[in-house]
Structure formats: C-alpha cells, structure tokens
Amino acid sequence: MKLSYLRQSLLQVVSLAIVCAGFAQVSHAGVIETGYLANQEDRATSIARVEVLLASAEVARQFEKLGVDQALVAQRIQALSNTELLLLEEQMDRQVAGGDALAVIGTVFLVLLILELVGVTDIFKSI
C-alpha cells in the first residue's frame, strides 16, 4: 500500500517534469520576458517562471479532460499569455464558454418554475 502510494507520487512528479519540459521556453537561460515588464506597471505581484510552468501543466491536464486532442494542447497553451494561463489554472470552470449551449440545469429550473406557478408541483413553497 505504502509502496504503491510512493510509486504513484513518483509517477506524478515524473509526468509533471515531462510536461513542464515540453513547455519550457526555447528562449535562452536567464532572459526576462517582455510580458514581465508589460505587467509591471499595474501589477502588485509578478509571475515567476515556475508558476507559469505549473499553470501550463495544470491547464494542459484540464484541456485534455475537456476533450482537446493531445496533439493540439501544447500549441494552444503556447498562445496564451502568462496572465491568461494563471486565470485558467485558477478558474477554468468559472470561465464562460461561448457556444450557444443552453445550460440544462437552467432549463429544468424554468420548467419546474412554470409547473410550480400553474400549480402542478409544490417544490418551492416548502422551502
């Protein structure tokens, strides 16, 4: 049990390292990106390189979970700014997706509400 847990953690670390290596900029060691200076004027805190790597790995994982073809994940992540990456890392679920899909929960709610109003159901009055 303990061994398998250790193995699993190791695997996670290794796979994270592989993913991070994939996103590591080809730019040369030590160079500070232009985005750093562009953000400096109105940001209290700046984004460290390691945060960007971790966010890239996490967003990649979420993209794959949401059905993005593995071959496309890296190119989509590369096109995001560091700020955008951190936004997605922290709140992908809360981001609106424009696609005309109707939220099912909302529709069900409306139907229930109408049923309630015409007296067919009695769900809300008990609350």
Added chain:
Amino acid sequence: MPALFILLSGCASIPPEIAELEASPASLELVDTPFFPQERYQCGPAALATAISSSGIEVDVQDLVDRVYLPGRQGSLQVEMLAATRSVGRLPYVIDGTLQALWNELAAGRPVVVLQNLGVALIPRWHFAVVVGVDTEQDAILLRSGVEQRRVTSLKTFLRTWRRSDYWGFIVLRPEELPADADRQRYQKAVAALEKAGRSEEAAVAWKMAINQWPGNPVALFGLGNIELSLGNDPEAEAYFRAVVERDAKSVAARNNLAIALARQGRYAEAMRELSIAREDASDPAIAAELADTEALIVELSRDAAAPD
C-alpha cells in the same frame, strides 16, 4: 409569482456612458465583411474566422475549431479566442466596453467580435458574434451571427445581451495597425503576449508602431531587444536594452537582459557589472531565478572562452 417577474425583467437600464455616442454619427456598415455560418456550438470559431479573414488572412474554420473549441464545454473561452488570433500572427486587442468604442473601430474598418448572453442569467446562452455595423436611424446593430449573415438587432436588445458579458469585445489587428483608442498598457500587454506566442516578426512590427505612438516607450524597446536577442543579434539587442536603461536606470529586467547580450559578445566584465547593478535594485522574487541563471551563463561562457581548445 415574484420569482418569474425577476426572471423576465432582470435587466436594469444601460448606463449612458456605455450606450451613448458622441455627436451624431452616421450609420455605417462593413458590407464586405466575410461570413462563416456556424456549426453547432461553434459560434467561437465562426466569429473568429470572420474577424481574422476580414483582417486579410485566409482562414480554415476547421483549423480555428482545433484552436479554440472545448468539446467538454460545448463552446470556446474568451482567452482562447485571443490566443488563437495570436497563433495566426494577428494582434487581438480587447476594446473598451462602450458603444462609442465599438463605433470607432467600425469607423476604422474593423469588425468587432463580441460575447453576448442571448439567454438570461439563470438560463445563459453565451454566444460569440461579430458586429459589422450600426444603424443610427433604426437604432440597430448589424451582426454576422450564427447562421445569419446579416442579423439586425435592436440597439436596446444588443446592449442588454452584451452587458451580461461586461461588454466584452475584441478586434483583430494587423501588426502595423493601432487600435482606434489605444490604451498604452493594454496594447503593451497585447503585443507582449503575441511575442510570447512565438510570433516575433509580427510583434517587432507592433513594437515599432508603439514607439511611433509613444516615443521612447520602454516596454517596446525592451521587447525589440528580446526579439533581437532571440534571433542571436546581440549587438542590436544590446542597443535596445541600453536605450531602456537610459530611460530607467533602475530597470532590473533591462540590465539583466543587457548582461546576457554583453556576455554573448564575450564582454564578460561588462556583463557582470550590469548584472550586479541589477541585483542591487532587484526586489522582486519572481525574477530571482532569471538573475541566477544569467550569472551562471556569464560564468559558463567566460570559462569556455578561457579554456584552451
């Protein structure tokens, strides 16, 4: 009963600073804007194709689907619409969320991609469309939307659906174009993101536009330095970083990158001097790793140079 009332009328009036136009502008419509009717759930790629091709690039909608569509969400995210624009070498710029800003971009010949909520808060239906015109006589907005090539929406309805996305909209700029109302900081971030996305050639053009608009702009000079550095043009990079340091002697980032440009030209002592000045002024832990890497690089390069072949 009150619940239904709120559901149907949950729309306060639109503030005048958003809905009003200065003076009394004439109607305008970008009739030549191409149209890409959308497939199911794919208003994002369709709207993007409209705006990108209108900026003069031929696009393949399927390629854009691959860049922005999220199957698990049955839609596309705003930030990915911007990212995909960068990946074809165009500069996405989020405009101010006002009717005037919309009108100004249309007047400059650029359609505006907008995010609307065509439903209500409880039953949202998020939709990307492209504004191509304003009819000031009929008080209507003209859109490429969904499968409708020329959708006419009353101004009131449009503003109500647009408000739910906080009046979010963006334009697709060619690198040599500036937005109608360019906000310096927003523009700088937009170009830096284009550069980071690997489109250095386009970013260099945009940085030069920024220098025209805001002479001596340090972020633009720094960006040009970084592009030269990435191309291996170290003397050119050095000149740009020096120009930034001249304007801001305390720019840690510029001195750090200047040190790299110098070291790569074999000027190790100068490089070390710049780096140590940078270190004295450095207070941001976020770039500690870069400063350390730069020192390691200088040491390594000077050791290699000293070692006999």
